[in-house]
Amino acid sequence: MPQDVDLVIVGAGPAGLMAAMWAAVYQLKTIIIDKRESRIVNGHADGLQSRTLEILHSFGFGDQIYKEASLMQEVCFWNPDSYGVIRRTDRIPDTIPGTSRFQQSVLHQGRIENYLFDFIERTSSEVSVMRPAKPLTIDVDESAIESEDAYPISVRVECLSHNQPNGTSSAQENAEVGENEIRCKYLIGCDGAHSWVGRQIGLVMEGEQTASIWGVMDVVPITDFPDIRMRCAVHSANSGSIMIIPRERGLVRLYIQLTDIRPARGERFDKSMGSPSLIFDAAKKILQPYSLSYDYLEWWTIYQIGQRVGNTYAKFDRIFLAGDAVHTHSPKAGQGMNVSMHDTYNIGWKLGAVLNKTAQRSILKTYESERRPIAQQLIEFDTKFSYMFSGRPAKDLADEAGISMEDFKATFQKGNDFTSGLSVRYGACKIVAQEHHKSASADPAIPKSVLQLGSRLPSFQVVCQCDATPIQLGDVLKSDGSWRLLVFPGDLRHEASMQRLKNLGERLDRSSPCGFPFLTENCVQPILIHASPRREIELFDLPKAFYCGSAAGNGGFDYYRIFADDESYHQGHGHAYENYGVDKERGLVVLVRPDQYTSWMGGLEDLAEAERLLSGILRR
Amino acid sequence: MPQDVDLVIVGAGPAGLMAAMWAAVYQLKTIIIDKRESRIVNGHADGLQSRTLEILHSFGFGDQIYKEASLMQEVCFWNPDSYGVIRRTDRIPDTIPGTSRFQQSVLHQGRIENYLFDFIERTSSEVSVMRPAKPLTIDVDESAIESEDAYPISVRVECLSHNQPNGTSSAQENAEVGENEIRCKYLIGCDGAHSWVGRQIGLVMEGEQTASIWGVMDVVPITDFPDIRMRCAVHSANSGSIMIIPRERGLVRLYIQLTDIRPARGERFDKSMGSPSLIFDAAKKILQPYSLSYDYLEWWTIYQIGQRVGNTYAKFDRIFLAGDAVHTHSPKAGQGMNVSMHDTYNIGWKLGAVLNKTAQRSILKTYESERRPIAQQLIEFDTKFSYMFSGRPAKDLADEAGISMEDFKATFQKGNDFTSGLSVRYGACKIVAQEHHKSASADPAIPKSVLQLGSRLPSFQVVCQCDATPIQLGDVLKSDGSWRLLVFPGDLRHEASMQRLKNLGERLDRSSPCGFPFLTENCVQPILIHASPRREIELFDLPKAFYCGSAAGNGGFDYYRIFADDESYHQGHGHAYENYGVDKERGLVVLVRPDQYTSWMGGLEDLAEAERLLSGILRR
Ligand SMILES: Cc1cc2nc3c(=O)[nH]c(=O)nc-3n(C[C@H](O)[C@H](O)[C@H](O)COP(=O)(O)OP(=O)(O)OC[C@H]3O[C@@H](n4cnc5c(N)ncnc54)[C@H](O)[C@@H]3O)c2cc1C
Numbered sequence A, B: 001m002p003q004d005v006d007l008v009i010v011g012a013g014p015a016g017l018m019a020a021m022w023a024a025v026y027q028l029k030t031i032i033i034d035k036r037e038s039r040i041v042n043g044h045a046d047g048l049q050s051r052t053l054e055i056l057h058s059f060g061f062g063d064q065i066y067k068e069a070s071l072m073q074e075v076c077f078w079n080p081d082s083y084g085v086i087r088r089t090d091r092i093p094d095t096i097p098g099t100s101r102f103q104q105s106v107l108h109q110g111r112i113e114n115y116l117f118d119f120i121e122r123t124s125s126e127v128s129v130m131r132p133a134k135p136l137t138i139d140v141d142e143s144a145i146e147s148e149d150a151y152p153i154s155v156r157v158e159c160l161s162h163n164q165p166n167g168t169s170s171a172q173e174n175a176e177v178g179e180n181e182i183r184c185k186y187l188i189g190c191d192g193a194h195s196w197v198g199r200q201i202g203l204v205m206e207g208e209q210t211a212s213i214w215g216v217m218d219v220v221p222i223t224d225f226p227d228i229r230m231r232c233a234v235h236s237a238n239s240g241s242i243m244i245i246p247r248e249r250g251l252v253r254l255y256i257q258l259t260d261i262r263p264a265r266g267e268r269f270d271k272s273m274g275s276p277s278l279i280f281d282a283a284k285k286i287l288q289p290y291s292l293s294y295d296y297l298e299w300w301t302i303y304q305i306g307q308r309v310g311n312t313y314a315k316f317d318r319i320f321l322a323g324d325a326v327h328t329h330s331p332k333a334g335q336g337m338n339v340s341m342h343d344t345y346n347i348g349w350k351l352g353a354v355l356n357k358t359a360q361r362s363i364l365k366t367y368e369s370e371r372r373p374i375a376q377q378l379i380e381f382d383t384k385f386s387y388m389f390s391g392r393p394a395k396d397l398a399d400e401a402g403i404s405m406e407d408f409k410a411t412f413q414k415g416n417d418f419t420s421g422l423s424v425r426y427g428a429c430k431i432v433a434q435e436h437h438k439s440a441s442a443d444p445a446i447p448k449s450v451l452q453l454g455s456r457l458p459s460f461q462v463v464c465q466c467d468a469t470p471i472q473l474g475d476v477l478k479s480d481g482s483w484r485l486l487v488f489p490g491d492l493r494h495e496a497s498m499q500r501l502k503n504l505g506e507r508l509d510r511s512s513p514c515g516f517p518f519l520t521e522n523c524v525q526p527i528l529i530h531a532s533p534r535r536e537i538e539l540f541d542l543p544k545a546f547y548c549g550s551a552a553g554n555g556g557f558d559y560y561r562i563f564a565d566d567e568s569y570h571q572g573h574g575h576a577y578e579n580y581g582v583d584k585e586r587g588l589v590v591l592v593r594p595d596q597y598t599s600w601m602g603g604l605e606d607l608a609e610a611e612r613l614l615s616g617i618l619r620r
C-alpha cells in the first residue's frame, strides 16, 4: 500500500528543513528523506546573513540563534607592507549599519539545523523524517498534473535502517526496512550538490570548476595575532591568503589558500593528499610573523571551488529543486546555506497556499523566475570575489598581475550589501505589481527608497496602541502564511486622514457584502500604523476591521494590529513613517506577501487595485 | 541509612527554586521537599519586577521570560468625575524610564517556575525534588554547628507517593514511600505563609490582618473599556476599586475590592462565601458605564490582606527562612514572588561559597541583616498603598474621609521606584564597605549617583575590545559565583592612565608572589572597561591579567573581559563612564559581589583596601 502525502522533501539540509518549516506551518502531510544516518555535528556552513536571521525570526526564534551565535561586527584587512610584512591596513563594519536589526553572525550548521528541527516538531505532527533512506525512482503521472486532488508523483524509497536516530516522528515507524512506495502531490529536491533528484528531471549545471584549492579548519587558536576574534581577510606577500572567521565556543574558522597544490586545469584535486598539518602549516606561513598554534581541532576539510547554476528549477511545477542542488560556489562569502534556505523560504509558502487551497496553482511559476536570477547574481559575485581573494597582492601600482588591495576592499564592501541577502529584489510578476500598476493618485505617495515593490519590508519600531509596548514591525509579519495589508493613514488628528481611514475601514469590514474579499484567516490581515501621538487616539474610535476577530477564539479582541509611530517610554522612537518614507498627509497602503516581500503599494483609495492583483493569486 | 546532602530546601515555590538555582550553580548536593503533588498551572503571582528580570537574566534566561511575558508600560488612573462617572485622569510610565533594561512585566507563576526548574535541570544533576513529601521533624546537633564537615541537621521526611510527576531527578527513586531520614549541613525553609519550618525554630510573625477583602480573577475580557490592555487603577465613586493587569495569552487579571463583605475586626473572612459571579458583579459595578463580560475564566480566588514580618530569619546560621514564610502582604503591588526570590538570591550564593569553602561562614550573618529591613520597608509601603487603594475617592478638597487621587497617584509613582526592586541598598557590613573605608586619594573619584556601595550595579552597553560586539555590562556579571573587580582606568591614550593600569595589572598577575590573592576561578575575576576609542587600543598592549586563563581549558585566551566605552557600529554608544559617573582622568575600581551588589569602590592605587575587605570574607 503506498503512503499518500502532500509533500516529499529529499534532503534534510538547510534547504530541506526550511521547506519543512513551511510545511509545518501549513500543516502539510510531509515526509523528509535523507540518506545520512544522523544530523551533522560539526563542520559545514556557519555564516548567517541578516536576511536569514530575519526569516528565522519570523518563525519566532531568530533571536535565540542570534544570542548563541558569534556576531561579526568588523572586517579587518591585513596586507603586506613595503617590507612584505602583513599589517592591518583597514577596518570596515561587517554588516552595513542601518540595514537590519540582525547583523551577520556565525553558528555551526548543525546547531542551526537543530533549531529548525525543533520548530518543526513543536509546530506540527504531520511532518516526519525518514533516515537513513534514499529515493530509488521518481515517476510522474503526466495526465494528473493539473488535477487538484491527485497524487501524480510516485517515489520508491529505500529505508536503510530502522533505528531512527533523530527523526522527528512516525514516518519511520510506518516504513519497512527495504523498499517503500510513497505517493505525493509535490516533491522538492534539496539533496545538495550532485543532486540525485536533479538528475531524474534532466538538470544540467552550467559553469565550471576553478583551479584554486582551499583548506578549512575549526580550531581554538593560541596566537598573538591581535584580530583573531575579528573577521579578517589576510593577504600575505607570497604565501597566499587566509580568511579568519571567529565562531562560538572560542572556535575560529580559518579558510586557508593552499598555493602549493595546483591540479591541472579542469581536473579535480585529490582530497586524500591533504591533512590538518598541511593546511595549518600554510596558515602559519601566511600569518607570519605572528605565532599560531592550537590544542583543540574540531574539524577540517579541503575543497576546490566550482561555480555553477542549474539550467532548470522545476518540472511540471510539481517537482522543484533548491539549494546546493541548483547552485554551487565558494563558501568564503558565507552564502551557500543562506541562499539555499531562501530558495525554499520562497517555494514553501507558495506550495502551502496552493495545497491548502487558498492560492492558485499558477503562482508556482514564480519560484524559478524569482530564485534563479538570484543564483546567477551570486555566481557572478562569487567569481569576482574568489578571484580577488585568491590572487597575489599587487606590490605597487605598476604590478598589473597582482590584485589591488584597494579594489579588493571595494569589492568586499559592495559585496556586503549583496551577501546580507537584504538587497534581493524580485521583479514584477504575478505576485509583485508592476510599477505602472499604481494609480496616478497614489504615485507621489510611493516612497522610492526603502519601500520597494519586490523588496523585503524592513523593520522599524512602532508602539502598540493598546498597551504602549514598543514592538518591531518585523515581529508582526510572522511567517504564518498571512498576507498583510499595512495601512498607513497618517496623522489621525487631521479630520481628512481619519475620514479616509474610516472609508477604507468600511471596505475592510467583513460583514459588508461589498467589502474586500480575502479577509478570512490566513489570507489577508489588515494592520494599522498611524502617525498620531498614541495618547491622543482612542482605540475604539478606529475601524473595527483592525481589532475584531481574535484568532484565539476566546471571545476577546485582537488588540495587536494597531500601532502608533510614536515615542516609547523606554526604547526611543522608531520614526517608522520617516524611515519608510511615507507621507503623513497622503498615507499609504502596502500589500505584503507571506514572505515579507512587498507585492503592491497604493493610496488609501486604491484598494480596488490590490483586489485586482490578489484576484490573480488567491482563491475566493 | 540516612542520606547526607549539603542542603535541604523545604518548599518548591519561587523562593525555594531560586535557592535551588544557586545550589545548581555551586553543584551543591541538594534535596527540595514539597508537599504539593505537582507544579502549579494557574493563578498565584504574576508580576515580575525589573530587578527580578535582571537576576533571572544573570542566570542566562531573563530575556526568554521577558519575551513570553506581557510587558507593562503605562499605568492609567481612572477616577470619578464630578458626576461620579469614571474617567481616565492620568497616565504614567509603569517602570521609571532609564532605571533598567527590563521593565515590569507579567507572566504566570507556573511558567516562571518552569524556567527555574529548566535551569536547575540543565545546570546540575545534584539537585533533586521530592514531591509529594513533607518534613516531620527537624533536629539540630548543636555541638556540631561550627564544625565544617559535620551534618548537624537531621530531617525526617514523609514521602507521600512514588509517582514523581515532575521531580527533577533521582531523589525520589532513592526514597521510600513513608519515612526517610536526611542529614544536611544547611536547611532553608521556603514553605510559604504559615511556615512549618518557621514554627520549628520559634518564628513569630509580627503585624496584623486588615479588614479589606479582595477578589482576583484571570479572564479573557470582552469589553469596551479602552484601557483593558493597560495596568489601570480604577477608583469608582461608591463601588470600590479595581486593579487591571493585562497578561499573556489575552488574559487580564482583575483585582477587585469586595466592599460588601466586611468581616469583624481581627476575624478571618470565610472564603467559601465567595464565587466568580460575586466577584465579577462587583467588577462590573466599578467599571460602569463600560460593559464587561467573558467567555473564558481561567482562575479566581478571594483573599484578605495580612501585613506581617517574621521576627527572625535564621537559627544557628544553619537554618534559614525566606519568602512568604517571613513576610506576607497584599499582592497588588506584585511584590510577594519577587521579594521571595530576592531573599534566596541573597542567601543562596553565600551558602554556596561557604559550602564550596571559598568564603568564611561568618558571612551568613549578613542574610538577616540585609533582607529583614527590606521586608519591613515592603510592609510599610504596602500598608500605605493598600489603604489608599481601598479607600473611597475624595469628592473634593473638603472631603477629608476620602482619599485624594492626587496623593494616590503620588504614592503610586514613588512606589514604582520601590517596587521595581532596583532601589534596594544594603548597608555597610562584613561584605559591603563603609563609606569611610575609601582612601582619601580615591574619594573625589567615587561617583555619588548610580554607583553606590550596597546597591546593584546597573547595566550599560560597552563594546568588546576583541571583536567590536556591543554587550550589556550586566551580561558579563553572570550569576556564576564570581566576585568581580571592575577596573575603569579611563582613557588609555593618556600615558599616566596606561601606567596606572599597568601597575595595577602587575598586582593582578597570578604568577607574581606579591600579587592580589583570591584570583583563582570562581573567586575574583578582573574586568577592564577603558574609555579610549576601541580602534586606538591594541589588545596585547593591555595587562595579561585581563585575558589570560580561559575557563574553557582549551588553551585559548578569555577575550571577553576587556571592553571599551565606545560607539558600536549598529547599536549606538552606551556612555558607560558618563552613566556610572566615572571620572576619565582618575579612573575607578569597583568590587562587585556575586549578586551584582557593589561591595567596595576605590582608586586604581587602593587595591590593598579591597584586599583587606576580602580577607574578612573569602578564604585563601
Ligand atoms: C566546508 C564548508 C563550509 C561552508 N561554509 C559555508 C558558510 O560559511 N556559509 C554558507 O552559507 N554556506 C557554507 N557552506 C555551504 C553549505 O554547507 C551548503 O551550501 C548548504 O548546506 C546547502 O544546503 P542544502 O540543504 O542545499 O544542501 P546540503 O546541506 O548539502 O543537504 C543535502 C542533504 O541531502 C542529503 N542527500 C543528498 N543526496 C541524497 C539522496 N540521494 N537521497 C537522500 N538524501 C540525500 C544529504 O545527506 C544532505 O543531508 C559550506 C560548505 C562546506 C562544505
Ligand SMILES: Cc1cc2nc3c(=O)[nH]c(=O)nc-3n(C[C@H](O)[C@H](O)[C@H](O)COP(=O)(O)OP(=O)(O)OC[C@H]3O[C@@H](n4cnc5c(N)ncnc54)[C@H](O)[C@@H]3O)c2cc1C
Pocket: B010, B011, B012, B013, B014, B015, B016, B033, B034, B035, B036, B043, B044, B045, B046, B047, B048, B109, B133, B134, B135, B190, B191, B192, B193, B196, B197, B216, B301, B322, B323, B324, B325, B331, B332, B333, B334, B335, B336, B337, B338, B339, B340
Ligand atoms: C492570588 C495571588 C496573587 C498574587 N499575586 C502576586 C503578584 O502579582 N506578584 C507577586 O510578586 N506575588 C504575588 N503573590 C504572592 C506570591 O504568590 C507569593 O508571594 C510567592 O509565591 C511566595 O513564594 P514562596 O516561595 O515564598 O512561597 P510559595 O509560593 O507559597 O511556596 C511555598 C511552597 O512550599 C510548599 N509547602 C508549604 N508547606 C510545606 C510543608 N510543610 N512541607 C513541604 N512543602 C510545603 C508549598 O506546597 C509551596 O510549593 C500572589 C499570591 C496569590 C495567592
